[in-house]
Every structure is written in C-alpha cells, then in structure tokens.
Amino acid sequence: MKKVLLLFISLICLLSMEAVAQKERKFIRSGNELFEGEKFENSEVEYRKALDKKINSFEAGFNLGDALYKQKKYEEALKQFQTLAVNEKNPEKLGHLFHNMGNTLLESKKIDESIEAYKQSLRYNPNSQETKYNLEYARQMKKKQEEEQKKKDQNKDQNKDQKDQDKKDQDKKDQDKKDQDKKDQDKKDQNKKDQDKNKDQQNKDKQDKGDKDKQKQQQQQPKISKEDAKRLLEALENDEKKVQEKVQKAKAKAMKAKKTKIKKDW
Template identity: 75%
Template sequence: MNKYIPLFIALLGLITYDATAQKERKFIRNGNDLFEGNEYENSEVEYRKALDKKINSYEAGFNLGDALYKQKKYDEALKQYQALTVSEQDPKKLGDIYHNIGNTLLMNRKIDESIEAYKESLRHNPNSQETKYNLEYARRMKQKQEEEKKKQDQKQDQNKDQKDQNKKDQDKKDQNKQDQDKKDQDKKDQDKKDQENQENKPGDQDKKKGDPEEQESKISQQDANRLLEALENDEKQVQEKVQKAKAAAQKAKKTKITKDW
C-alpha cells in the first residue's frame, strides 16, 4: 500500500494547482470585465487577488499596471511594470511592458526617460507601429519643451536686460538730481557769501548811515527852502513898509492942500 502514496500525493498536488490556477483565471476575468466597464479601482482589487493566487502571473501583473495607470497612479504603475521586467524573457511581452513604461513616464512629464523606454520597447518588438508613433510623439514633445525653454530663457534675459537698463536710468536720474542739488546748494552758498561781502563793504556801510553827498543835497535843499521863506517874509515886510510910506505921503499931501485954501 505504501508504494501508492507518492502517486496519490502527486495527483493531490496537481488537483490543488489546477484549482489555484482556476481561481487566478477567475479573478483575472473579473478584473478584465470591470476594467472594460471603466471600474478601474475594482479591477485593481481583482488583479491583486489573482496575484495572491499566483504571484508571478504575467497577465495579472500587467493588467494591474494598466488599472493603476488608468487611475493616474503613475508612480505605482511604473513600479508594477518595472517589476515585470526582472523575470520576463519573452521579447513580445517585454516590448509591451516597456511600451507601457514609456507611456507612464510620459504622463509624469519625464520625456527623456520615456523616449529611452520606447527605444527599449522597439529593441524587443521592432515592428510595433504604436510604439514608433509614441516615440515620435515624445520626441516632438521634447522639441517643443526645448523651444519653450529657449523662449523662456530669452524672456528672462530680456527682463534682466530691461531691469538693468531701468536701474541704470534710475541711477543716472539719481546722480543728475544729486548734481543739481549740489549746484543749487553751491549757488545758495555763493549768493549768501556775496551778500555778506556786499554788506561788509565800507561804501555800503556809509550808504546805510547815509551817503554824504545825499545828506549834503538834502541839507542844501532845506537851507534853500528856509532862505526862500525868509526872502518872502522880507519882501512882504518891505511891501508893507512901502504901502505905509505911500499912505503917509498921501495923507500929508491932503493936509497941505487943505491948509492952503
């Protein structure tokens, strides 16, 4: 009876493996149905269940990467695809894996790395038109990115040049203002000095007290007025005396005539 034990164990192992494989396939099918219905989060759960049943399942692992990619979990998807490249040997499958790695890197704006991934994909699967298209698309994105960077650098240089020019203009204005302020201050100082020098001149001091010629002119005029007034008074007195003399002579004449009659 003991001689039949190994055969029994082998059959039991085969039955167990077949049951596990069936469960793995069931989870993959469920995941695929959910994926087609755009239920990516639920499909992720099913693919993980399939991997629990068969950890090295290429289909479950690859589809899990797709489910993560569709949920925009790009970092997780990238790790999932990269893990598949470690043990996979089939060129066609490796081409598909690197193609999806390129897509994931492109979505993460890692354009240079995505270009290298597409090239690696074509090394394993050189006839893939889709990979060739994506490679060309990534190259155009890189070219556009470089052009935008060049424009941005030029704009920054222009802005820097403009700022430098504005600073020069402002410095020049400031310097001109300082020069003008200094000139104005120097002029004020000179005017003040000239005024002080003018006030300290002897002639100016005499003028302040009164110019002798001007004083002499004023005194002569006053004397002339007094003299004129005196003359007028004297003339008035003389006229009065003349009038009195005439009056007296007239009176004497009348008296004499009266006596002769």
C-alpha cells in the same frame, strides 16, 4: 501500491493547482470587467487578489500596473512594470512592459527616460506602430520643451539686460538729480551770499549817506565872523556885569534892611 499512492498525490496536487488557477482567472476576469467599466480602483483590488493566488502571474501583474496607471499612480505603476521586467524572458512581453514604462514616464514629465523606454520596447518588438508613434510624440515633446526652455533663457537674458539698463538709467537719473540738487544748492548759497553782500552794501551806503548828510549839515551851519564873535562875547560880558550889579544891589538892600531898627510905640 507505491505507484498508486504517488499517482494519487500527483492528482491531488494537479487538482489543487487547477483550483488555484481557476480562482486566479476568476479574479483576473472580474478585474478586467471592472477595468472596462473604468472602475480602476476596484479592478486594482481584484488583480491583487489574483496575485495572492498566484504571485508570479504575469497577466495579473501587468493588468495591476495598467490599473495603477489609470488612477494616475504613476510611481507605483512604473515599479510594477519594472518588477515584472526583471525576470521576464519573453521578448513580446518585454516589449509591452517597456512600452507601458514609456507611457508612465511620459505622464510623469520624464521625457528623456520615456524616450529610452520606447526605444527599448522597439528592440523587443520592432513592428509596434503604437510604440513608434509614442516615441515620435515624446521626441516632439522634448523638442517643444527645449524650444520653450531656449525661449525662457532668451527672455531671462533679455530681462537681465533690461534690468541692467533700467539700473543704469536709474543710476543716471539719481546722479542727474544729485547734480541738479547740488547746482540748486550752490545757486541758493550764491544768492544768499549776494543778498548778504547787497545788504552789507546797503548798510554801508546808508552809513555813508548819514555821514555825508551830517557833514553837509555841519557845512550848512552859518559861520560867525571874528567881529561878530567879539561883539557877542562883549554882549555876554555886559549882560554878566548887569546881572552881577543887580545881585550886588539886592545884597546891599538886604543888608540895609537888616540893620534898620524898628521903633516901638511904647
């Protein structure tokens, strides 16, 4: 009786697991059809449903990573592949996982890491031509990136040299301008000094000319001889005497007129 019961329980478990597996396969098939139709977001939903039914389903997990990759959810896709690789023992499956990790890293511009992922993939699956091609492609991208970086560095150095030269040229130009401004100012100051000097000289010349003209004028005045001066003095004295005589006569006449009495006719 116990044997029959154990057999019955085992059969129920088997049927239950089969039912779960069928549901898992149903969601995976639905997800695959949506994936083929490039409805990647919808396929992601179906793969997640499959994982809800069987959490350790490699196919559902792997396809989920592909669906995330197609939606350019590179960080989520990489985590999905890495999670599957942790517990996976099958070399072929590991080769596929690291191949997809390489693709995801390459799309994320992590070229060095993608190269390492492709190398790891080839360790598990050395005959994969697709992985070899992708590895060479990643190496060429790295080479191109290094050449571009080298060119950028050279341009940066050239730009720095050009900037340094431009600064030197500008400094020289500024210094030349300062020197020229100083020369112009010195010339201007010298011209002002010369003008002031010329003006002072002109004033001095004018003063000297005035003094000379005055002296010349004084020299040109007629000189009076002693005889002429004596005669002129005598003439002035005679005129003075005549004036005095006239004044005396006028005074005498006035006095006489004052003393004369007027007779009245009574």
